[in-house]
Amino acid sequence: MLYDAALLQAYVNGLFDYARNEAQTTPAAKPSYExxxxxxxxxxxxxxxxxxxxxxxxxxxxxxxxxx
Structure with missing residues (x-):
């Protein structure tokens, strides 16, 4: 369950970069360890x-x- 929460949070953190127009597309690859x-x-x-x-x-x- 904690793994799922961390995965969801990593995706949410990635969307913030997308929403601020720092990247042109949302990342399709799985999140890195960091x-x-x-x-x-x-x-x-x-x-x-x-x-x-x-x-x-x-x-x-x-x-x-x-x-x-």
Missing amino acids: EMASGLKSAVTLQVRASQTEQIKRVLDIVKRRHM
Whole structure:
């Protein structure tokens, strides 16, 4: 579930660049590891990250496998 939230947030972050006319098209490729890590950071509060460290580590492992 956290992976899905991070993926959605990464896509939303990509749309902001599109909406500001920084890119001519929306990105069609899957988000990079850095974009996914940023999306996870944006989607989850610091309180959740502090209390769910093991789950966050598992999600980052999944992100590494799928997006690197």
